Amino acid sequence: MSDTEKIDISFVCAKELAQTRCDTLSEDFLEAEHCWIFFNEDKSDFAVAVSKSGEVSHVYDLRDNPKMMDDYLEMFSAYCSGDKLLTENLHREFMRRYYATGPNSSFNPDALTRAG
Numbered sequence: 001m002s003d004t005e006k007i008d009i010s011f012v013c014a015k016e017l018a019q020t021r022c023d024t025l026s027e028d029f030l031e032a033e034h035c036w037i038f039f040n041e042d043k044s045d046f047a048v049a050v051s052k053s054g055e056v057s058h059v060y061d062l063r064d065n066p067k068m069m070d071d072y073l074e075m076f077s078a079y080c081s082g083d084k085l086l087t088e089n090l091h092r093e094f095m096r097r098y099y100a101t102g103p104n105s106s107f108n109p110d111a112l113t114r115a116g
Helices: 011-019 066-081 084-099
Strands: 025-031 035-040 046-051 056-060
Touching: 011 025, 011 035, 011 046, 025 066, 035 066, 046 066, 056 066, 066 084
Parallel strands: none
Antiparallel strands: 025 035, 035 046, 046 056
């Protein structure tokens, strides 16, 4: 195996990593090509995302709007893939669709995750 090949973690490992950030995980989760999002049992405004490479982040829980949550999952998966151009395009579309930002808004990858 070369140094550039990534090893994907298992779902079980990802859930264990998510539990290090949230003691009250629900059974609900979403999976995309490059990440999982695990939800808080308490239905708070945050969820825990784990990339397939094992990076853990707090993200927004947008389950109240399923289409928005699906779009957010797609965007965060692109972010986890390292594809900056795709992430920027999806972020721009997400912001246009849900927050009606102007054409001069700039991409901020830190906006994809929550401090925590």
